[in-house]
Amino acid sequence: MKNFGRPEPPQRTFLIPIFPPVPKSVFPVSLLTSDTLAAARSLLGAVLEHRSPEGVTAGRIVETEAYLQGDPACHANRGETPRTKVMFGPPGRAYVYLIYGMHQCFNVVTRPAGTGEAVLIRALEPLAGLDLMRLRRGSTIKDMNLCNGPAKLVQAMGLGAGHYGANLIGSGAGSGGGSGARGALRLLAADSYPGGMPAAPLIAGPRVGISVAADLPYRFYFKGNRYVSKPWA
DNA sequence: CTTTCGATCCGT
DNA sequence: CGGATCGAAAGG
Numbered sequence: 001m002k003n004f005g006r007p008e009p010p011q012r013t014f015l016i017p018i019f020p021p022v023p024k025s026v027f028p029v030s031l032l033t034s035d036t037l038a039a040a041r042s043l044l045g046a047v048l049e050h051r052s053p054e055g056v057t058a059g060r061i062v063e064t065e066a067y068l069q070g071d072p073a074c075h076a077n078r079g080e081t082p083r084t085k086v087m088f089g090p091p092g093r094a095y096v097y098l099i100y101g102m103h104q105c106f107n108v109v110t111r112p113a114g115t116g117e118a119v120l121i122r123a124l125e126p127l128a129g130l131d132l133m134r135l136r137r138g139s140t141i142k143d144m145n146l147c148n149g150p151a152k153l154v155q156a157m158g159l160g161a162g163h164y165g166a167n168l169i170g171s172g173a174g175s176g177g178g179s180g181a182r183g184a185l186r187l188l189a190a191d192s193y194p195g196g197m198p199a200a201p202l203i204a205g206p207r208v209g210i211s212v213a214a215d216l217p218y219r220f221y222f223k224g225n226r227y228v229s230k231p232w233a
Numbered sequence: 234c235t236t237t238c239g240a241t242c243c244g245t
Numbered sequence: 246c247g248g249a250t251c252g253a254a255a256g257g
Binding site: 065067073074075097099100101102103105107120122149150151152207208209210211 | 238239240241242
């Protein structure tokens with residue numbers, strides 16, 4: 001007995017508040033089903049969270065673009081192909097595609113199966129895993145530029161072709177991963193992370209980088225937000 | 234089959 | 246402003 005019969009000193013427990021106890025709720029599918037333009041607006045403020053083997057990253061969506069049925073700029077417009085297959089599936093799945101031979105872009109599929117619409121996620125405000133994001137993006141990248149573009153956020157969040165078809169809003173096994181991983185990639189409600197829904201007003205403007213239907217105001221972002229890809233456009 | 238070109242990013 | 250870099254889509 002190392003204390004020679006004296007009573008053990010009282011054990012003190014330290015409750016260190018690392019993160020506020022914010023409950024995480026999945027983004028409601030009802031906001032994706034009826035109207036893709038409304039969905040693109042509703043997705044502003046929502047959180048994309050990726051639990052990868054390397055660590056957890058998360059970001060708040062601050063910029064989106066809608067791609068609709070009958071819209072010549074929409075990949076699904078010319079019918080269902082191997083690439084656009086997931087766009088014609090159920091809502092809440094990930095549509096990931098290769099662009100310019102070297103970058104990937106990430107979309108959230110909307111509307112009931114058979115429709116072929118989606119919302120491109122164009123920018124995130126980094127919330128968690130900033131070190132990992134810096135690691136993935138490169139040491140010369142400034143924090144402001146980690147996720148302020150559709151291919152940048154894909155790289156910072158560790159996403160890729162393997163997430164094609166991932167269920168972003170499922171609650172049980174099988175959700176999150178495109179092939180194998182379970183619950184790794186989730187779309188969460190705005191209040192799932194500290195800060196919650198930004199108070200800034202929403203702006204609608206023309207979409208970026210397209211050559212057809214370039215006049216339609218299908219791009220949405222928070223006014224004055226520091227992490228929007230092209231704040232001036 | 235061949236050619237074209239894109240929902241981009243980065244360094245100059 | 247140009248170069249990287251690869252498939253999907255369009256054209257013959």
